[in-house]
Amino acid sequence: MKTYNVGIIGATGMVGQRFILLLANHPWFNVKVLAASPRSAGKPYKEAVGAKWVMTSPIPTNIENIVVMDATADMEEIAKSVDFVFCAVDMKKDEIKALEEAYAKFECPVVSNNSAHRFTADVPMVVPEINPEHIEVIKYQRERLGTKRGFIAVKSNCSIQSYVPALHPLKKYGIKNVLACTYQAISGAGKTFETWPEMVDNLIPFIGGEEEKSEKEPLKVWGEVKNGVIETASSPAITTQCLRVPVSDGHTAAVFVSFENKPSKEDILTAWKEFAGVPQELELPSAPKQFLNYFEEDNRPQAKLDRNLEGGMAVSIGRLREDTQYDYKFVCLSHNTLRGAAGGAVLLAELLAAKGYFD
Numbered sequence: 001m002k003t004y005n006v007g008i009i010g011a012t013g014m015v016g017q018r019f020i021l022l023l024a025n026h027p028w029f030n031v032k033v034l035a036a037s038p039r040s041a042g043k044p045y046k047e048a049v050g051a052k053w054v055m056t057s058p059i060p061t062n063i064e065n066i067v068v069m070d071a072t073a074d075m076e077e078i079a080k081s082v083d084f085v086f087c088a089v090d091m092k093k094d095e096i097k098a099l100e101e102a103y104a105k106f107e108c109p110v111v112s113n114n115s116a117h118r119f120t121a122d123v124p125m126v127v128p129e130i131n132p133e134h135i136e137v138i139k140y141q142r143e144r145l146g147t148k149r150g151f152i153a154v155k156s157n158c159s160i161q162s163y164v165p166a167l168h169p170l171k172k173y174g175i176k177n178v179l180a181c182t183y184q185a186i187s188g189a190g191k192t193f194e195t196w197p198e199m200v201d202n203l204i205p206f207i208g209g210e211e212e213k214s215e216k217e218p219l220k221v222w223g224e225v226k227n228g229v230i231e232t233a234s235s236p237a238i239t240t241q242c243l244r245v246p247v248s249d250g251h252t253a254a255v256f257v258s259f260e261n262k263p264s265k266e267d268i269l270t271a272w273k274e275f276a277g278v279p280q281e282l283e284l285p286s287a288p289k290q291f292l293n294y295f296e297e298d299n300r301p302q303a304k305l306d307r308n309l310e311g312g313m314a315v316s317i318g319r320l321r322e323d324t325q326y327d328y329k330f331v332c333l334s335h336n337t338l339r340g341a342a343g344g345a346v347l348l349a350e351l352l353a354a355k356g357y358f359d
């Protein structure tokens with residue numbers, strides 16, 4: 001496999017830091033450019049990120065002295081010097097839309113963590129094990145943008161990365177209704193207990209915009225490429241409540257589900273165990289070997305014990321049992337800044353690279 005030069009836009013942020021660590025020894029991707037806001041631009045990375053570095057591992061030595069560029073003012077230069085960029089920035093939605101589209105129009109593909117383009121109809125929103133075929137819509141997006149190489153591909157919100165993978169292999173039983181309550185870590189807000197001390201011994205029953213994303217995004221992921229766009233699925237009916245909990249990393253979901261054709265418990269366990277997607281078939285470097293992992297113990301999965309399973313790229317499931325109102329209920333967990341953010345984006349970029357979209 002050839003190697004690609006990569007830029008990280010938003011390199012000083014929480015997700016940007018994860019990208020730096022995940023790409024430190026990546027076999028295909030070489031970090032060449034780091035960019036952020038004008039506040040960081042012109043400074044060596046170590047100085048720009050300063051006390052905002054919150055990873056448990058130190059900054060890789062080959063990254064420390066890279067001078068951070070201005071994501072907007074230096075865009076043309078950045079676009080010319082890399083094969084594609086990862087983007088995870090904290091800006092207004094319309095500014096992010098414009099920024100990502102401008103990079104694409106400079107013929108620089110964008111693999112994004114941001115929500116701005118998730119509902120642009122010709123932008124694929126991909127969980128690589130679930131809907132890898134959606135990247136085929138990129139050819140129509142390129143026609144709209146008037147580009148040869150440039151395009152935008154996005155990953156979905158971190159909240160859905162725990163329960164949608166667990167539901168996906170059960171679609172063959174006709175999923176009718178889903179109720180999911182999510183218990184989301186503070187790193188999902190780009191925070192730690194040091195920067196958000198109010199979260200110690202606390203729970204906040206509201207995360208702005210999260211319930212809408214959690215209910216709508218699965219229907220795009222389960223949609224189909226038709227007439228040059230992704231047509232969203234019309235079912236199942238999904239309702240959610242999303243709570244912020246005092247956990248550093250790892251989003252948990254309590255899920256209730258009803259089916260057209262109710263499977264047995266054994267059918268569900270087998271579907272989870274046997275499920276593998278394109279990333280596993282292609283042996284992409286960041287793909288977990290076993291994507292869905294069922295724990296028999298009643299007190300699993302636990303955020304602290306299980307979030308780092310397979311490098312934080314696997315989904316952990318437990319407590320499958322029949323319910324009195326729905327057919328079944330279970331609990332699932334995924335690492336929100338790994339599988340749910342930077343890791344999910346790296347896996348998507350690996351899929352795009354393997355399919356020739358960066359050539």
Ligand SMILES: NC(=O)c1ccc[n+]([C@@H]2O[C@H](COP(=O)([O-])OP(=O)(O)OC[C@H]3O[C@@H](n4cnc5c(N)ncnc54)[C@H](OP(=O)(O)O)[C@@H]3O)[C@@H](O)[C@H]2O)c1
Nearest residue numbers: 010012013014015036037040071088089090114188190341
């Ligand atoms: N944290 C998660 O678990 C998670 C999961 C999925 C998706 N996301 C999404 O990923 C994005 C980043 O999240 P985060 O948690 O990493 O945020 P964050 O820690 O607040 O970092 C924000 C980044 O954006 C940069 N930035 C801010 N204003 C900018 C501007 N005008 N031009 C260029 N760069 C600018 C910042 O640079 P400076 O340091 O120079 O200000 C910083 O690098 C958000 O869209 C978020 O919704 C986050």
